[in-house]
Amino acid sequence: MITRRELRLQREAAERAAREQADAARYQKPDARAASRRRSGMPSTGRPGYGGDTSAPEDTATSADLRGFHLILLDDAVEVSDVLALIHNKLPDLHPQLDEYGRMRLSRHSQLSSGAPLDPADAAALEVPHWASHAIVIDCPRDRQPSPPPDWFADADGLHEAFPHGMPDREEERMLSLMLSVASRLHTGVRLADEPGLPTRVIIPDPEAKIDLYIYSSYWMEPPVVLDFVRRHAPQAFQQALPTPDEDVLAQASIDDPLFDPSAPVILDGYALLVPLGEIDESAGSLEIRVMEAEWVPPIIAAHTDAPQIEYHVHWMDAESKRYQPNQGRRFRRMRSRVAELTDAIGSELLIGSAGIGLDENGFLVTSRQLRA
Template identity: 30%
Template sequence: MAARPFDPALAEQHHLLALAGDVPAEELDVLATSRFSAAGWEVPAEPAARRGRSKAGPIAVLRLSRLSSLRGPYPIDRAAAAALGLPGPTGQVWLLHAPVERGEAPWPGAADRDGLGRAFPDGLPIRDEERVVTWLVAAARRLAGAVRVTGVGGGPATVLVPDPAAAVDLTVWSDIWLDPEAALSVVRQAVPRARLDLGTPWDGPPAGTGVRPVPGAEDLDARERAALHQAADDRDLEALTQQEVRSAYGMLADLDLDGVLAVEVGGETRLPQALAGVPWASGGAVTYRVSWAPDELADLGMERPPIEHRIARGRAAPLVNAVARALHAAVAGEITDMMGFIVDPADL
């Protein structure tokens, strides 16, 4: 017998996650445990190989948090999906059971890359509803799906179709620190025009230092002033002759009309949930953040940016992937995307 059909009336009571029919439940399990520490199956999902070949069993329940869970999958045909405003490839939906918790209305003109301001014009979700709804959008972006946000008080529903291509930036997490020159040589394997960005060099004290007395030092005689300057010079010389210890640095690559590719290297003690329990990251990790910035930064906050942005992004994204892949080959560890989900280097 076929799996349990979807009742469209449920869409008026719950937010929906809509996915293609061939996306296995195991994918959702991985994404849920990557974001929520308490995630796990209360009622396991039937393996995809068996689904539809036996009597419809209980709907699977994926616990996200103490208050929220995801239930499904409900198969849905093209006509029913279209009636709900869902995109054509939709073949299954999952219902979100979560509290309704709303805060203030979105600021007019604020960045709204995920479309949440459009979906919640009277009050953005807060607390648990915010956490699970933003995860739904992130999961839809990762799995090329959609989210249908039910209206409040009988209001119209909103369908969000986040663009997977907008998730450009990547982070490599490792327990290996590369010195700036070593990291630059790795990054240049993918982007030869990359250069180190170590900040603005110090050009020495301002003109007149040591000649004109500073406020508060007018009563010093020439011998006392000379002794103070000599002590300062000795301290500067000692600092300059010691090997510089860096805790962070960066690299930049000018992509001409396509913006800038940046790599930021540093340490991080607050790790994403996806790395919880990884032994080498128990005390923190070295991060290699690879990001892209377009010429028009405001475009990054747009749900549907202009075609010029998308063309530039399409050319920059393979370079971001190549840099992350090269860094991972050098330092191992894990790669996460902008949503905090683990990325297999073979998929880049």
């Protein structure tokens, strides 16, 4: 299995080249609307009715067949089977194989098909990044909210800009969420289906924006045990103070229940550890390790056990709540990378120590080896 770090290294060169291309195009064409689209990862297009003023790329048979569908873009390092395996993580009831027609039913209303390879002419016609060598097709309904997203709303992946007249809803929202999470994990992208009056929309999710980790285990670990694991990588970690019951509350509890013993030790049903991150950067905030019985168990976990699960959630809280905002600066990205390394190290300790199962923030399985890579 390809590790997240290996995928990151493979993608960095292509992403740098894409940014340089976009910067060059921005200076050559001062059109404000086109520049804004490029900043959000949605390149402008000269196709009639789509807002550009250059000649439209010549369509190919493949691009003509594909442009009416949402597409998951793959590069040479990713196979269709990788996508099917990730979808199986999210939808474990589905068998991760295509049928004889190269399709897989995702729900009652949506299906995936293996799509088609893209040669340079196809990629140019579809106006997708040059690294895109294959497109997987998602055929789903077009469900939209009846009104535009409010001005204050900003989706981390730029969907508010991609759908200015109404955000995806119901089945389409679920399918796009699945597609974007797959693209984020694989460090690839999504091309949205063409729509009249809108530019070509290609979304490249920021794969480093999703840092949190979730570990599910049938074992409850007491605070000192978890604290010992965390302090192997963050000696400054500490347990947050537990709330102390008010004397009046204890007195009333004694009246309500004659067997209640106010001096008995508190039995925890959850706790939190805190890791200040000031040594990384003053804006890095903190990591919080939240431990509690899981109220909801992801389907991939529930498919393999009926036992109650303890959730160990390693959650990053940056000081300025900017982690999900698009177009982060270089300093923030460097800081975020160091936080991610610490998160992975702590998550690996908890994963091994609890004999649990790990999921990343997109809901995909991770192993301790991947976290340590």
